[in-house]
Amino acid sequence: MLLTIENILFTAALIIYVVTMLLYFLFAVTKKDFFAKIALITEISGLVLHLAAIVIRGIAAKRLPLTNQYEFASAFAFGLCLVTLIFSLKFKFRALGAFAMPLVILIIGYAAMQSKEVHELMPALKSSWLGIHVSTAIIAYGAFGLAFVLSIVYLLRDKMKEGSFLSKHTPQKEKLDLIAYRSICLGMLFLTFT
Amino acid sequence: MKKLWKFLTSMKFAIILLVILSLAMAGGSFIAQNQSFEWYAAQYSERTAAFIIALGLDDIFHSWWFFALFAILCLDLFFCNITKLPALIRRAKAAAKPKAGVFGPFVSHMGMLLLIIGFVLGQVTKTECTVYGFKGETKDVCDTGIRVTIEDFEVSFNEDDSVSQYTASLRATDGEKSASGTASVNHPVKLLGYKFYQNSFGYTALARVTKGGEALEEGRIIAGSGFRIPGNDNLSVVFNAFYPDYIFIDGSGPATQSGVMRNPGYLYTVYYGETVLGMNVLLSGEKITIDDYEVFLEDPGYYTVLQVKKDSFVWLVFLGGIVLLAGLFLSFYVKPLSIRNSEKMRAESETAEEQEEKERENASDH
Numbered sequence: 001m002l003l004t005i006e007n008i009l010f011t012a013a014l015i016i017y018v019v020t021m022l023l024y025f026l027f028a029v030t031k032k033d034f035f036a037k038i039a040l041i042t043e044i045s046g047l048v049l050h051l052a053a054i055v056i057r058g059i060a061a062k063r064l065p066l067t068n069q070y071e072f073a074s075a076f077a078f079g080l081c082l083v084t085l086i087f088s089l090k091f092k093f094r095a096l097g098a099f100a101m102p103l104v105i106l107i108i109g110y111a112a113m114q115s116k117e118v119h120e121l122m123p124a125l126k127s128s129w130l131g132i133h134v135s136t137a138i139i140a141y142g143a144f145g146l147a148f149v150l151s152i153v154y155l156l157r158d159k160m161k162e163g164s165f166l167s168k169h170t171p172q173k174e175k176l177d178l179i180a181y182r183s184i185c186l187g188m189l190f191l192t193f194t
Numbered sequence: 195m196k197k198l199w200k201f202l203t204s205m206k207f208a209i210i211l212l213v214i215l216s217l218a219m220a221g222g223s224f225i226a227q228n229q230s231f232e233w234y235a236a237q238y239s240e241r242t243a244a245f246i247i248a249l250g251l252d253d254i255f256h257s258w259w260f261f262a263l264f265a266i267l268c269l270d271l272f273f274c275n276i277t278k279l280p281a282l283i284r285r286a287k288a289a290a291k292p293k294a295g296v297f298g299p300f301v302s303h304m305g306m307l308l309l310i311i312g313f314v315l316g317q318v319t320k321t322e323c324t325v326y327g328f329k330g331e332t333k334d335v336c337d338t339g340i341r342v343t344i345e346d347f348e349v350s351f352n353e354d355d356s357v358s359q360y361t362a363s364l365r366a367t368d369g370e371k372s373a374s375g376t377a378s379v380n381h382p383v384k385l386l387g388y389k390f391y392q393n394s395f396g397y398t399a400l401a402r403v404t405k406g407g408e409a410l411e412e413g414r415i416i417a418g419s420g421f422r423i424p425g426n427d428n429l430s431v432v433f434n435a436f437y438p439d440y441i442f443i444d445g446s447g448p449a450t451q452s453g454v455m456r457n458p459g460y461l462y463t464v465y466y467g468e469t470v471l472g473m474n475v476l477l478s479g480e481k482i483t484i485d486d487y488e489v490f491l492e493d494p495g496y497y498t499v500l501q502v503k504k505d506s507f508v509w510l511v512f513l514g515g516i517v518l519l520a521g522l523f524l525s526f527y528v529k530p531l532s533i534r535n536s537e538k539m540r541a542e543s544e545t546a547e548e549q550e551e552k553e554r555e556n557a558s559d560h
Contacts, residue, residue: 083468123359124377185526187527 002060003118007052010074012031017081021101028098028130028169036094040109043085043097050078052109061118066134067125073111075108075134077104079142083183087146095169100149138194143187150180203273206548211267222254234263237477266308275303297526312510320505326415328398335366335502340386342366345374347498349445355439355452360394362498377500387504394499397436401458402490412489416497418476420465423487428467431482431489435461438494440475448475462493475536 023039054075057065065071081104082122088096121130154176168178201207226237229252234243279300286296315342323336332343365374366385375390377381382391400410403423411424420432423526440459448461457477464471464484476482482489490547 120354120356120358123357126359127380180525189519189522189526192522 003116004055006053006056006060007116009049009056010097010112013046013053014105014112016042016049017077017101017105017108020046020097021105024095024101025100028095031169036168039097040094043081043101047078047081047085050074050081050118057118063121064134066131066138067121068114068119070111070114070116072134072138073107073114075138076141076145077111078145079138080104080107080145081142083139083142083146083186087183091171091175093171093175093179094145096149096153099153100146103145103149108145115165133194136190140187140190143183145189147180147183147187150176150183154180196456203270203277208267209217210271211263211270214265215260215263218254218260221251222266223370225251225254225424227255228253228316241471257391264310268307271303271307275300291530292528293530295524295528295530296316296526298521298523300521301524302518302521305514305516305521307514309511309514311485312507312512312514314492316507316511319507320503322500322504324393324499325502326396326416326497326499328416328495335388338368338388338504340366340368340502341386342385342390344498346360347496348394350497351454355454357453360392362390362397362500364390364500389503391501391503393501396497396499397438397467398495398497399491400477400493400495401431401433401435402492404488404490414495420463423484423489426487429484430462430465430485432465433460433491434473437461437475438495442475442476455494458494460494461483462491469498 020039023035023042027035027039041078054065054071057071066075074104080100084100084104087096090102153170154173157170157173157176171179200438217357222367225246228234229237231243231247234246234252237243238246246252250259254260258326282296282300286293291298311456319327320336321336323338325333325335325342327333327344329344329347332341334341343365344362345365346361348363350358350361352358361376361378363374363376364383365372366388367373368386371386373385375385377383377390377392379392382389384390397417400412400414405425413421415421417433417436420430420509421532423429423431435448437448437459439451439459440457442450443449443450448459450459460476461473462476462482463473464482471484474482475503476491478492482491482538
């Protein structure tokens with residue numbers, strides 16, 4: 001019963017992430033603020049639904065939902081989207097979603113193709129360290145994923161001419177580099193700990 | 195002389211050392227370790243095999259030059275940081291608050307050093323031993339003087355037949371004191387100063403040999419071992435493998451459906467000298483008949499594999515790790531105001547879009 005709800009929430013989150021990506025693309029093409037604002041709302045809603053799906057799965061399985069490919073990929077996509085949201089707000093880079101959402105969808109799409117069965121933990125995974133290890137790994141991977149996206153934007157901006165969409169709607173290269181650096185710092189700290 | 199010292203404590207030298215060490219470690223991953231000359235000769239060629247053995251590439255991680263490189267790296271790490279400390283202190287005095295951030299990299303490096311020292315001291319002084327046995331057996335723990343009795347070994351299952359936990363009840367004694375406790379996977383038990391880890395397991399069976407109804411010999415054996423038929427020099431039986439929940443898969447052979455002992459199947463081979471007389475799977479209630487001998491394999495059980503360790507420097511490794519993390523945190527998040535300001539200025543540089551908007555606003559004002 002709970003797992004059916006989880007399934008519905010997960011699928012809803014996935015659809016909403018796709019909608020968010022499309023909205024950010026529309027913002028990119030039309031340069032209208034309206035799309036960016038709606039995209040932000042849908043991004044946050046997607047995150048909330050995704051989080052609910054993860055929490056409900058944890059309740060249903062009676063353990064932290066971070067043990068198999070499906071659970072980890074789902075949590076990774078969540079982590080990446082969360083880090084993207086926080087960084088886009090902190091550094092006032094609204095169009096970041098246009099570049100990061102495709103990666104989020106790729107990962108959550110991969111998760112959707114895995115077996116969603118809930119299995120009991122094998123003895124080797126029965127440890128209090130499991131939760132700490134996987135959650136710090138998710139934050140680290142999310143941060144590195146974001147650094148990857150930012151670096152791609154940097155490279156694209158480097159190649160495109162001045163005056164194109166990219167040079168007008170993305171921050172200066174120095175700022176992109178700085179955000180990517182901060183993201184890697186966060187990732188490195190958490191990866192060392194994981 | 196001073197130039198040499200400057201080079202030896204420079205970052206350049208550290209990087210050179212790191213590159214050499216990484217190549218060595220990569221070698222250790224790509225070249226199979228601890229194999230024989232014949233193995234390498236077969237895998238690569240005789241000349242390459244000789245080259246590998248001569249340079250110690252067959253056991254890289256225990257070779258003297260690997261240790262030497264690492265020792266030099268540690269010394270370089272230490273001196274590199276110590277010599278730069280006075281300059282750091284001066285920078286910290288000149289910087290605005292919070293000053294601690296300046297020491298971030300220094301603290302990180304010291305943390306790494308503690309970690310390495312803790313690891314090396316641990317490796318040199320530790321004891322590590324593997325003990326295996328089934329319920330009721332008492333075994334020596336290598337040469338520690340401790341004997342451990344396996345009072346019980348239980349495997350518990352979940353509803354879907356997957357394993358829930360492996361638990362061993364142990365009693366250790368060193369001749370004077372004794373201590374007891376249970377060890378399960380991820381939950382080792384500390385007895386008499388040594389840590390007992392529940393590592394692995396295997397299967398056992400009770401083997402009985404009779405001749406014309408008369409019991410000849412019986413004893414518990416572990417899967418993978420064999421025994422001779424008493425009174426006959428040539429006949430022997432090997433208990434190859436055990437299937438707790440036996441099924442036969444067409445096209446692939448004997449297998450087990452789960453770990454639950456629902457339908458025990460004993461895979462055995464009968465030998466006459468070196469010749470195989472027969473091989474089959476024995477099920478409950480069945481027996482092996484060889485001439486006028488009867489061999490029974492029954493009463494299946496488990497044996498546990500325990501890893502016994504004593505490492506007095508784990509705390510130092512942990513401390514090193516915490517110091518390293520603290521150093522990282524200092525480097526990234528505790529920044530003197532001057533650095534933070536310059537970063538902020540770069541971060542606040544507007545996008546072209548925002549600049550345009552500002553210009554439009556300014557223009558409309560006039």
